[in-house]
Amino acid sequence: MKFFEFEFYYQEYIMKKLLLIVILFLLFFIEVAILFLWLHPLSPLNKEVLYIGLAGPMSGPNQAQGLEMVKGAEQYLDYLHQTGGELPGKKIKLIIFDDKRDKDTAIKVASEIVFQKKVLLVLGHEDSNTSLAAGKIYKRNEICAITASAIAEEVTDKNEWYFRIIPGNISQINLIANFIRNSLKLKSINLISDKYSYSSSLINNFEIMAKKLGICIKRKWEFDSFNKKIDVLLKTIAAETSKFPEPIFCAVRSPVAEKLIPLIKEKNRNIIIIGPDSLSKQAFINALKSDTEEEFIPGLYSDRILAVSPLIAEIADKDAYLFRQSFIKKYKKEPTRIAGCYYDAMCVAVEAIKKAEIQGKGHILSDRRKIRLALKSFYNYQNAIRGITGRIFFNTKGNTSSPPFMGFYQNQRFLPAFVQYQPILDTDQIKDVFTKTLKGDIILSDGKLMIQSRVVYTGMYINEISNLDIINSSYTADFYLWFRYKGMFDETRIEFLNAMNPVKLGMPVKNTINDKNVTFRVYRIKSDFKEDFVFHNYPFERHKLQINFQHADMTKDQLIFVADSILNFSQIMGNLKKTQLIDADDWQLGEPSFYQNTVEKKSSLGNPKFFNNQYIISYSRFNATIPVEKKMLALFIFKIFLPVIILMLIICFIRYVMPGKYSGFSISVLAVLFIANMLFHLNIFLDLTVLYPTTVDYAHFSVYIMIVISAFILVLKNSSSEKCGKKIIEKILIYTGNIIFFIIILSISGLQLYIYAFKSSG
Structure with a gap:
């Protein structure tokens, strides 16, 4: 008797030792895995961080524009993460800088970016003045900047380190002038401009184009928007426009247009007003909506206003549609134009980093030069980057070669005009080029045939x-x-x-x-x-x-x-x-x-x-x-999975409730369950007739594995052996089987919940 007691305690002692060894081994394995994930350069948790700077007005009166820049850029990074498009072993992070839309602050921000030696390239700045000021710093220190909002030609002119992904002033004016002459068939027009640099640049270029196209300028009004008596000046101009019925090209900034256009429309509600991109901004139409008259009669002031824009969602591709859907889902509001454009700016930046094959940490200066060369390599339609604004590629001056779109307001919505102009990629494929040019169907804009x-x-x-x-x-x-x-x-x-x-x-x-x-x-x-x-x-x-x-x-x-x-x-x-x-x-x-x-x-x-x-x-x-x-999707899912659930419950009952003395009977039941699972599985296969596994297939596969493991454990328990070592091995196998058993149940349950909660929502 004592011998058997000794043998029993000895087996238990050996078993505890073996379990301790197994536990220590598992702990060691987990520790090694954690160290690998923490230290190894190929570890998914040890990705090298690549920094992209974004500079814009994050405070002050123009803060809304800056925040939209950030939302657009971050939206692309979210898309990159969700689609698995990130660089292997690297993670891109956005660093935000506030230039307050002030030139002096922009210079300080640019200097900080350069000397931090962290940022690979910069997105921004939001307007032309801050871009020009910061651009000198970027050029001197060889770091690329990509703007999706500053349109002055000087931003990229003579600065090979600055790139623009939206059409600049000249592209806008060429399109507007040609649209007036060839689409609207107008021969005369009036001009309104501000002495502010934005307006003066537009008007000067327009007058040159008008002369080339034979458009007569009947009347021109010019004012200083910083004049203390600006409200009186605007009322005077509005009153005078009623004497000139010709359409008006209104080359002014949004804050001025918000005041001026209602005054003009009160005098002549049917007059056509044509404007640059400042009149297509969300801030402009939002300001008009706040007017009592426009709010009461939508379109009272905004209808019959035409303007250019680098992005009109209705005319853009599916990518723009998906961007809009995801933006609304995240921010609970419609994306603005600037958000969409900086989504594209981030897209271009990421693609340039990928193509540059940068070396990473410790090579910031050479990596910045490589990124510039990568941006320069996007030079034609064939190797362009596909963004929501269209295919993005650059000319020799770093400007996008894509034209802007022409739009009009209807019931406070900015919509694409019935006529647009697209670049001609190969004149050999266009019939009757000469005839179409004479008719105005083909135009020359910014050095490109359209x-x-x-x-x-x-x-x-x-x-x-x-x-x-x-x-x-x-x-x-x-x-x-x-x-x-x-x-x-x-x-x-x-x-x-x-x-x-x-x-x-x-x-x-x-x-x-x-x-x-x-x-x-x-x-x-x-x-x-x-x-x-x-x-x-x-x-x-x-x-x-x-x-x-x-x-x-x-x-x-x-x-x-x-x-x-x-x-x-x-x-x-x-x-x-x-x-x-x-x-x-x-x-x-x-x-x-x-x-x-x-x-x-x-x-x-x-x-x-x-x-x-x-x-x-x-x-x-x-x-x-x-x-x-x-209909009643949850009930349908329950109905499909009900056989699997019942089979799993029976298997668990056999494993944990059925007494060991009935192991022979249990093995027979498991065999029946195996056949039953095959029949249920075959029934689903015959219904679907697809050649790839579905979610419910994986559930049935799991049942097969659970049955096999349960039968194997029951056989081990039922077998008898006089050797102590074999019994220990049997116990280890049983414990291992139990662990695998639970892992299968947890995995299949987790998978179904994940698919139901996330995948099926798409």
């Missing part, structure tokens, strides 16, 4: 979705499709890219032309469409029904679709029902969204000069997206 592009406002009203077949990814859509445009446009040549059969528009159900020469045509379409649904997250499934089309003949330099969000279609057509989903009682539709994006194709076009480097052909594509998801 062609007139038609903007077609396009909208869709979904009447019903039927024949929804999720497994085969097909559905029938019944919808109204409308177009609003000026001039000639053949909408019957559009091609639906995901239609199962060719779609013919037929005769329009509505066809009108208003007094502004805007054509409005509506078509009713019913057709079958196909979409490749993805089931990776099944049963946490939310799908997107899409309808997209592009013009068969007109490329993007000729045609740009714009989602028409301003038209009240229901009011025009009347008696429109809410979108219905027919014959799919267990599914429900979400709110549809509409946007345009650019589709690019590469082709040699049969031209030998493009055989080695193919030509990029771009088309504007209109997209409608309708989310669809299961």
Whole structure:
């Protein structure tokens, strides 16, 4: 008896020793892992920090602009983190500097940035005066700066270290003058300018362009906005404008325009006012909205105002649409233009750092030079950076080669004009260049040939979705499709890219032309469409029904679709029902969204000069997206996972509750559970018929593993051996199996929760 007691205590002693060794080994392993994560240069927790500076007005009266700069830049860093686009082993961090929009402060900030020897390059400054002041410091100390707001030509002129990703003064003026002459067909205009440097530069360039294009300047008013009697001067100018009915080019800053334009409109509400980018800023329209008259009658002062802008969300690509969605989600408000532009500025900065292949810590000076060379390498359309404002590449002066957009106000919203100008990438692909130049369809702007592009406002009203077949990814859509445009446009040549059969528009159900020469045509379409649904997250499934089309003949330099969000279609057509989903009682539709994006194709076009480097052909594509998801999604998910949950509960009961003497019976039950799991799994496979694993597949895989481990542990427990060592090994294996068992349960539960909470929300 004593011998057996001794043997029992000896086994227990050995077991405790072995467990202690295992625990010490695990602790040692964890410690080594922590040291690796903390010290090793390849560790994800030990990334080298790369600093990008952002300088702007973070305090004072212009603080709002500075904060928008920060939001835009940080939004791109968030995007980079979410999409895994960060540099391997490196982390980019933003350092913010406050220049108070003051030249002297800007010089101090620039000096601090340079001598800290931390910042690789700078984003900013917000306005031209601070950019010019700081630019001298950056040039002298060889550090690049990228502005997305300062438009004075002097900022980048003779400063090879300063880059601008938005069109400068000359690009703006060239577009405005050509738009006045060739699109509005005006031969005369009046001018209003401020003696402030911003205004004087614009007016001087405009007068030169007006003379070249044969535009007569009837009257010119000039004032000093810093004059103590400025309000009296503005009232006097406004009163005089009523005697001159010609449109006005108003080259003034936003704070001045906010006061002047209501005064002019009170005298003549139908007068056309054309302005630079200062009139397209959010601050300008916000100030007009605060006016009692404009607030009571939206558009009273703002309608019939045209202006240029480096970014108009409605005309931009899908990236701009996604940026807007994520910005609203994060900040609960619409992004401003400056936020969008500094999103692009950060994008350019990051891409330059990637291309520069910098060495990092201890090589700041050489890395700054490499970044400049990288920025210089983005010099044409083919190797441009794709931003939300379009493709960004620089000319020899460090200015973007992309033109600004022309827009107009309607009901306090700034929208794209019906005519835009796009750069011509290759004149060999343009027919009748000489004739189009004479007609004004092709213009020379800032040394670049540009062609007139038609903007077609396009909208869709979904009447019903039927024949929804999720497994085969097909559905029938019944919808109204409308177009609003000026001039000639053949909408019957559009091609639906995901239609199962060719779609013919037929005769329009509505066809009108208003007094502004805007054509409005509506078509009713019913057709079958196909979409490749993805089931990776099944049963946490939310799908997107899409309808997209592009013009068969007109490329993007000729045609740009714009989602028409301003038209009240229901009011025009009347008696429109809410979108219905027919014959799919267990599914429900979400709110549809509409946007345009650019589709690019590469082709040699049969031209030998493009055989080695193919030509990029771009088309504007209109997209409608309708989310669809299961009704009572949580209940559906529970129903799909119910067999897995029951099987796991039975396995746990066998493992932890069933007495050991019934181990033979338990193993038999596990075999039955294995077959049951196979049948449930096979049933799901036959329903989906997809060739890749889904979330529910992983759950069933986990059940297989749990059954195998449980059976293995039961066999070990049931086996008998006289050798003490073997029993110890058996116990270790049992403990290991239990640990793996719990890890599987926690992992699969955590995965399902993660997918339900995050993935399915997209």
